[in-house]
Amino acid sequence: MAGKEENIFDVAVVGAGPAGMIAAGRAGELGAKVILLEKNKKPGRKLILTGKGRGNLANAEFNLNKLVENYGKNGKFLFHSFSVFGPGKVIDFFEKLGAKTKIERGKRVFPASDKAEDILKALIKYLLKGRVKIAYNSEVTGIECRKNRIQKLILKDKEIFAKKYIFCTGGKSYPLTGSTGDGFKWAEDLGHKIEELSPALVPLKIKESWAWELQGLGLKNVEVSAWQNNKKQGSAFGECLFTHFGLSGPIILDISRKIGELLKNGKVKIAIDLKPALGLVKLDERLKRDFQKYRNKSFKNSLNDLLPRGLISIVVKMSKLNPEKKGNSVTKEERHRLAKILKNLEMTAEGLLGFDSAIVTKGGVSLKEIDSRTMKSKIIDNLYFAGEIIDVDGPTGGFNLQLCWSTGFLAGESAAKEK
Known part of the structure; x- marks a missing residue:
């Protein structure tokens, strides 16, 4: 007893x-x-x-x-x-x-x-x-x-x-x-x-292999948004990190809650705004200044003030501009094309990692x-x-x-x- x-x-x-x-x-x-x-x-x-x-x-x-x-x-x-x-x-x-x-x-x-x-x-x-x-x-x-x-x-x-x-x-x-x-x-x-x-609060798998190649690259003060059927479904501002499978970091974990729900209904696009503090007009002015500053350098070497080195080759490739083109010969239309990529670096969400990687x-x-x-x-x-x-x-x-x-x-x- x-x-x-x-x-x-x-x-x-x-x-x-x-x-x-x-x-x-x-x-x-x-x-x-x-x-x-x-x-x-x-x-x-x-x-x-x-x-x-x-x-x-x-x-x-x-x-x-x-x-x-x-x-x-x-x-x-x-x-x-x-x-x-x-x-x-x-x-x-x-x-x-x-x-x-x-x-x-x-x-x-x-x-x-x-x-x-x-x-x-x-x-x-x-x-x-x-x-x-x-x-x-x-x-x-x-x-x-x-x-x-x-x-x-x-x-x-x-x-x-x-x-x-x-x-x-x-x-x-x-x-x-x-x-x-x-x-x-x-x-x-x-x-x-x-x-x-x-x-929930879990890293994100990305379809595009270029994202995996950026493994270890961290981005600060960016906005990540989730899109479905051409409608913005959610966004978060702060830090994110490229990994061997896609994206992680605080804002990815936060927006993963929404992405998980969206994936049940179909395809989800992820967009990173690399310069959320600048509108397209201001960003174009910034690009114009940088290309003038580095007017005798190649296009690919004129972006060092604006982007992390690892990201430059990806952005250059997406812009379809000649990477060797001199900064002073980049046209207004080409600047606009580049600005749109910087405001909307797009990729495809393939899924979320599992419970092993989830915080909650x-x-x-x-x-x-x-x-x-x-x-x-x-x-x-x-x-x-x-x-x-x-x-x-x-x-x-x-x-x-x-x-x-x-x-x-x-x-x-x-x-x-x-x-």
Whole structure:
């Protein structure tokens, strides 16, 4: 009997990612007896990869209406969790736990140390303060449910009993970190609808081989747009990177959410505006100046001030101009042709990379079956959800971690307080 007593808790949280750690910590802080189950040998494996290891932990968009807009049509579901534990409170939370923060371009919030490990250390400190029992190498292999209530979780070597259960099992992205989509199957088995899963914030495969040849070339301050049926369907401004398969970088990851939807309906063209700050007239004036400056140089050597070297040969080839033509003999019509290419470097989207390369998962447990004020299931009386398992995702820039902190905090609080 004593053995069983050890495995009885007020709250059992499954998954020691960002949402799971903060949910368990909050429930513990409110006095609940909590266990946090993690199938890996350590917590937060995906967390320490965020922001290229620097830990982009939130976005300092303090206007809740604007914050919610970043999550698309499902964003309004998050309004209550953001009002309970929004960006300002997240920043204060980590500061109080010793992880000083700073705000960078795009309102991105990072640890002052530039180390994601400092965020993880703060969370572990929070778990210890709440006396949360953390069980590593503890994979859930089964769930017993009766009369719309979970009775117990079955592990390889034991069973865990709790009054409330919180699933924070993440998505299917980066499966090497342990994020293999287990929670989706459990939720479905328990009667929940899972909205279609697809990789989100993921690099893009490009059809044209010239794009692959530019592997390693990064572009800053460009605009990438997606087109279908000659209509602009979405765009993003910032940095992108050519790779051996196509395109990556922050703005590609952001626009990939839209491209994934468009590809279901047919062909998608990608256009890069290399000079978004200049209209065609201003760009033509700039080209005219450069060709005058390098009037005795060949056309191909007159673009060094305007473009990265690796891109020049591609642009020259697309313009169909003689690369050896002298700068002072380039005609107005030829300048216009070149300007149009610089404003619209076009290629074809062939597809997205898979879950292995995705930062987050699009889709998840249907929001219609979760109470947004508590994160409680509307189907199972003692079950809550938080984090990437639910059907909401945001762009890069700290928005997806903000979602995890807010829904996790609310789920932990609700599970501890509700009778």
